[in-house]
Amino acid sequence: MKLKVVSICLIVGTAFVSALLYFDSQKLVLSQCADEEKVETWVQFVFDYSILNDFSIEALEERIDEDLALSNLILANSCVPMIRKSAGYEFFDAHNAKPEDMLSSHYELNLQHSSLLERAYQEPNFYVVLVLSEDSSYFDFEYKIAETWVDLFPNFVVSDVRAGPLALEHELGHLAWAQHDLETLSSQVQGRTLESMTAEDNQLQIKRYAHAALCGDSGTIMSYEKNIVPIYSSPNITYQGRVCGDAESADNARLLTEYARALRAKVDARSW
Numbered sequence: 001m002k003l004k005v006v007s008i009c010l011i012v013g014t015a016f017v018s019a020l021l022y023f024d025s026q027k028l029v030l031s032q033c034a035d036e037e038k039v040e041t042w043v044q045f046v047f048d049y050s051i052l053n054d055f056s057i058e059a060l061e062e063r064i065d066e067d068l069a070l071s072n073l074i075l076a077n078s079c080v081p082m083i084r085k086s087a088g089y090e091f092f093d094a095h096n097a098k099p100e101d102m103l104s105s106h107y108e109l110n111l112q113h114s115s116l117l118e119r120a121y122q123e124p125n126f127y128v129v130l131v132l133s134e135d136s137s138y139f140d141f142e143y144k145i146a147e148t149w150v151d152l153f154p155n156f157v158v159s160d161v162r163a164g165p166l167a168l169e170h171e172l173g174h175l176a177w178a179q180h181d182l183e184t185l186s187s188q189v190q191g192r193t194l195e196s197m198t199a200e201d202n203q204l205q206i207k208r209y210a211h212a213a214l215c216g217d218s219g220t221i222m223s224y225e226k227n228i229v230p231i232y233s234s235p236n237i238t239y240q241g242r243v244c245g246d247a248e249s250a251d252n253a254r255l256l257t258e259y260a261r262a263l264r265a266k267v268d269a270r271s272w
Contacts, residue, residue, distance in 0.1 A: 023218060023227060023228070023229050023230065023239075024240070027216070027239055027240045027241070028077075028229060028231070028237070028238075028239050029237065029238045029239070030077055030079075030231075030236075030237055031079060031234070031236035031237060033076075033079035034079065036081040037081065037264070038081045038082055038083045038260075039081065039082050039083070039125060039260050039261075039263050039264035039267060040082075040083055040085055040125060040267075041082060041083065041084050041085065041125045041126075041127065041172075041263070042085050042086070042087040042123075042125060042126045042127070043068065043084055043085070043086060043087055043127050043129055043168075043172075044087040044088060044089070044090070044116055044119075044120075044126065044127065044128045044129065045060075045064055045086070045088070045089040045090075045129050045131060046089065046090045046091065046092045046109065046113060046116065046128060046129065046130045046131065047060060047089060047090075047091055047092065047131045047161075048091075048092050048093075048094045048130075048131060048132045048133040048136050048161070049091045049092065049093050049094070049095070050094065050095070050133040050135055050136060051131065051133045051161050052091075053133075054133075054134075054161075055161070060089065061089075063165075064086050064089065065086075066165050067165050067167075067168040067169075068084045068085070068086055068168070070165045070166065070168070070169065070230065071084040071168055071169040071172065072084055073230050074169050074221050074230045074231060074232065075169075075232075075256070077230055077231045077237075078231050078232040078234060078237070078252075078253040078256065079234075079236075079253060079257065080232065080253060080256040080257050080260055081257060081260045081261065081264075082256065082259075082260035082263070084169075084172070087126065090113060090116065092108075092109060092112055092113065092130065093112065094108070094132065094133070094136040097111070097112075098136050098138075099132065099136070099138055099158070100138050101138060102147060102148075102149050102152075102153070102158055105130055105132075105158045106153055106156060109128070109130055116128050117156070120155035120156060121155070123270075124155070124263055124266045124267065125263055125266075125267050126155060127155045127156070127157065127172065127175065128155060128156050128157070129157040129158075129159060129168065129171075130156075130157070130158045130159070131159050131160070131161050131163075132158065132159070132160055132161065133161055134160065134161060134162060137160040137161070137162075139160045141160070141162060145159065145160040145162055145163045145167065146158065146159035146160060146163045146167045146168075146170070146171050147159075147171070148171050148174040148175055150174055150175050150177060150202075150205075151197075151198055151199050151202055154175055155175065157171045157172070157175070159171065166221065166228055166230075169221055170221055170222060173221060173222050173232065173252065173256065174222075176255060176256050176259040177205045177206065177207070177210055177255065177259070178210055178212075178222050178232065178252040178255055178256065179194070179210050179211050179212070179222065179252075180211065180212050180222055180223060180224060181211055181212040181213060181214060181219060181220075181222070181223045181224065181225075181250070182211050182249060182250075184212075184223065184224045185211065194206050207255055208248065208249060209247065209248060209249055209250065209251040209252075209254060209255065210251075210252055210255040211233065211249055211250045211252065212232075212233050212250065212252060213233035213234075213243075213244050213245040213246070213250035215229065215237075215238065215239040215240065215242040215243060215244035215245075216229075216239045216240025216241070216242045217240065218239060218240075220232055220233040220234075220244055220245070220250075220252065221252075222252055229244065231244060231253070232252040232253040232255075232256055233245035233250040233251060233252045233253065234251055234252070234253035234254070235247050235250075235251060236253070237253075
């Protein structure tokens, strides 16, 4: 059975392109989701203090709500049994500790908020998102504006405050081992394989079907297309009459579903 998405048309920005995005909800046809318990995931935001020079507390709280609402729309549209919730927010002083990359971001944050990173290490459904101000950011806005390193930090995201609402779920998707579309990924790895760039202990996390897809004039959430449809790639979803994935090479919805079920099993098995 096919269902039409009931959400209104969405106009948002994204971390990997500067253009506004538009998708026609009337042309997005979703599949019927199974009735399945959703695992709760908690997202802890840590903002660079200097962000307060440009944003009020209220604006930051609205940003959190907007980002999580879009994440949950993408998950629901894709039949992924998982929900994102806010674990709150803290602040980070980057004045004398300006990060230069992912490693230094984690190091400096650990000096100021070690308990948060310890919790992320202990709880598989807890994520920390460090948001840097424009002045403190090390990102090249034209190239990328948020990143993860799932092989090393499986529950950690670094983002620029200029990243749009789609960036959060894109990066959390990477933490579930979801990949970009094949064309983008090929240009990024430059002849290498993901296996050669991944620790041996994590080789089994790489799935041949874990790629984004293009459909109609848009791409799914893990793609680098100008227009983004709020879904993970799936052979069970169509947009503008085109299938948004295939079982062999572009089914990130399957990957995220498997990730969610494994996560729920880990959460249920905890003794505390």
